[in-house]
Amino acid sequence: MLPSMTSEPEQQIGVGTQDAFQRLWTPHRMAYIQGENKPTGPGADDGCPFCSIPAKSDEDGLVVRRGEHVYAVLNLYPYNGGHLMTVPYRHVADYTELTGPETAELAELTKQAMTALRSASGAQGFNIGMNQGGVAGAGIAAHLHQHIVPRWGGDTNFMPVVGHTRVLPQLLADTRKMLADAWPAA
Numbered sequence: 001m002l003p004s005m006t007s008e009p010e011q012q013i014g015v016g017t018q019d020a021f022q023r024l025w026t027p028h029r030m031a032y033i034q035g036e037n038k039p040t041g042p043g044a045d046d047g048c049p050f051c052s053i054p055a056k057s058d059e060d061g062l063v064v065r066r067g068e069h070v071y072a073v074l075n076l077y078p079y080n081g082g083h084l085m086t087v088p089y090r091h092v093a094d095y096t097e098l099t100g101p102e103t104a105e106l107a108e109l110t111k112q113a114m115t116a117l118r119s120a121s122g123a124q125g126f127n128i129g130m131n132q133g134g135v136a137g138a139g140i141a142a143h144l145h146q147h148i149v150p151r152w153g154g155d156t157n158f159m160p161v162v163g164h165t166r167v168l169p170q171l172l173a174d175t176r177k178m179l180a181d182a183w184p185a186a
Contacts, residue, residue, distance in 0.1 A: 042142040044091035050143040051091050062172055064179045065112065070105040072113050074176050075147070080155060082121050082175055084113045084148045093142050095132060106146060112184050113148045120182035123150035 039046045053061040053073055062074040064084060075083040086109045088102050098106065110128060117123040127149040131138035 039140060039142055042093070044143075046142075048091060048140065048143050050087050050140065050145060053087075054089055058180065059173065059176065062176050064116070064176055065109060065183050067105045067109055069099075069102045070109050072109050072148075074172050074179075076172070078172075079127075079147075079149050080151065082117050082123065082150045082179065084117070084179070085145045086110050086113065086148065087143065087145045091143050093133075093144060095130065095144060098144070110146060110148055112186075113179075115184045116179050116182040117148070117150045119184075120178045121150060122152070124153055125151040127151060 039048045041047075044051045053063060054066070054071060055061075056063070058064070058066075062076065063071055064074060065072040069090070070086055070088050072084050072086050075085055086106050088098060088106065090102065092098060092102075114123075114126055114128075117126070128147065130144065130146045131141075132144075134141045
């Protein structure tokens with residue numbers, strides 16, 4: 001039998017009281033927990049990552065598509081593989097502050113993202129939305145962004161429900177290339 005399949009939990013000195021739980025260490029998540037890449041204030045010059053991403057190459061910024069007013073980017077801390085966001089270039093916090101062309105392009109890039117995700121990964125459904133304000137759960141409330149989270153039947157298993165752990169089978173750079181290649185022509 002494999003070591004992970006034994007009925008007795010592995011004993012390790014210095015890890016706390018035995019409780020029969022196995023642990024998946026995800027130290028890369030500590031950056032998110034500690035607020036790395038979060039703005040220091042509400043202004044565009046306060047370290048807003050959504051304002052700095054457009055100056056990077058598509059590969060370095062994980063940008064999948066650039067429009068005139070809005071761009072699509074992979075979420076650095078995804079809920080599911082292929083989790084994208086559509087983001088206006090302009091530093092604006094509230095949906096009601098978008099111009100007509102920004103609103104139209106945000107909607108169009110969201111539609112294109114869904115098409116690309118269906119084509120590249122066989123997504124069967126989507127969670128689409130935005131959190132407006134910190135009290136509504138926005139991680140970066142000062143710069144509006146809409147989430148496009150692909151879903152598949154059975155994609156919520158015991159890992160996120162019980163283990164509060166997400167299993168992502170692909171590196172973000174590989175996901176970015178796959179989606180950019182599958183993006184529909186404008």
